[in-house]
Amino acid sequence: MMLGSDLSTQDDYSAKTPDGSPLWDRAGALQRVEGDEALLAELVQMFLEDCPRLMHELQESLSHKDARQLQYSAHALKGAVGNFGAEKVVASIHRMELLGKSGRIGEAETLFPVLKEEILNLQAALVV
Amino acid sequence: MKILIAEDDPISRRLLQVTLTKWGYEVILASDGVEAWEFLQQDEAPQLAILDWMMPRLDGPTICQKLRERRGSGAVYLILLTAKSTKEDVVQGLGSGADDYITKPFDRDELQARLQVGLRILELQQKLADRVRELEESLLRIKTLQGLLPICAWCKKIRNDQNYWQRVEDYIADYTDARFSHGICPDCLKNVVEPAGCHADPIV
Numbered sequence A: 001m002m003l004g005s006d007l008s009t010q011d012d013y014s015a016k017t018p019d020g021s022p023l024w025d026r027a028g029a030l031q032r033v034e035g036d037e038a039l040l041a042e043l044v045q046m047f048l049e050d051c052p053r054l055m056h057e058l059q060e061s062l063s064h065k066d067a068r069q070l071q072y073s074a075h076a077l078k079g080a081v082g083n084f085g086a087e088k089v090v091a092s093i094h095r096m097e098l099l100g101k102s103g104r105i106g107e108a109e110t111l112f113p114v115l116k117e118e119i120l121n122l123q124a125a126l127v128v
Numbered sequence B: 001m002k003i004l005i006a007e008d009d010p011i012s013r014r015l016l017q018v019t020l021t022k023w024g025y026e027v028i029l030a031s032d033g034v035e036a037w038e039f040l041q042q043d044e045a046p047q048l049a050i051l052d053w054m055m056p057r058l059d060g061p062t063i064c065q066k067l068r069e070r071r072g073s074g075a076v077y078l079i080l081l082t083a084k085s086t087k088e089d090v091v092q093g094l095g096s097g098a099d100d101y102i103t104k105p106f107d108r109d110e111l112q113a114r115l116q117v118g119l120r121i122l123e124l125q126q127k128l129a130d131r132v133r134e135l136e137e138s139l140l141r142i143k144t145l146q147g148l149l150p151i152c153a154w155c156k157k158i159r160n161d162q163n164y165w166q167r168v169e170d171y172i173a174d175y176t177d178a179r180f181s182h183g184i185c186p187d188c189l190k191n192v193v194e195p196a197g198c199h200a201d202p203i204v
Helices: A026-032 A037-063 A067-082 A087-101 A105-127 B010-022 B033-041 B060-069 B087-095 B108-141 B168-175 B186-193
Strands: B002-006 B026-030 B048-052 B077-082 B100-103
Touching: A026 A037, A037 A067, A037 A105, A037 B010, A067 A087, A067 A105, A067 B010, A087 A105, B002 B010, B002 B033, B010 B026, B026 B033, B033 B048, B033 B060, B048 B060, B048 B108, B060 B077, B060 B087, B077 B087, B077 B108, B087 B100, B100 B108
Parallel strands: B002 B026, B002 B048, B048 B077, B077 B100
Antiparallel strands: none
């Protein structure tokens, strides 16, 4: 499995945001696939496989200080995460996208570690 | 009904593909804007398309704009799929030539309802186009005579555009699809034919 060892040590609160609400909306996501558990599992698997690439692109755009690419990469990541109703994570990515749009790379760099942890938590929550 | 899904996010694309296939659509997939544009150029191109707003190479609104600019493009119903939902974005999206838009992540019932609207519009456009074609074909078959015709007050010949006097039946036969069958009316039978000692059956 692609998840790092740092994730395997996390217990079930990884599925929650700091205020205790679930990190993703399983019921909503299931409703969107008409209750098709197998399809939901397939979509989760696709996300887990695609996520490292999307995060890598985001990180690359930051290291190249490419605001336009940052906006685009964040938008792509947002679309993927949005499928799972992970609203808190989507909000963080949306902030990142806006920082890209307005060319505020410095602030985006500060936000990146926070977003990275949220994404790791989301990945862990999705496989539970 | 064929439907094009143009979406660069593989998860959204897969979800749309499964959903629309279940609903009975014949799904065509494009993973970026240029691919989508190529599908829309083909013969028998899909008449319904769901286009992601932000895609590599060519974005959704640009595709809408290019399609609407193209002369003689067949009826195609375009739905933009977007994470954006501010008023300006909606205005820009519809202004580019999209017929409708759906925000991501999409709501199934809403998507289904909006696709139904699309199908209804396409059906109406098709009926209208068929009717116009029928009317155009009918017009081609009909020849009309109009305007002022110079006619001889005595022999009833008509002067045509070449300044030549034609018998009225020749003139009408030349300028319309009407044809004549010849006979004798009861008045002429009584006043002309019988006094001359001939016999004929009158047209009753």
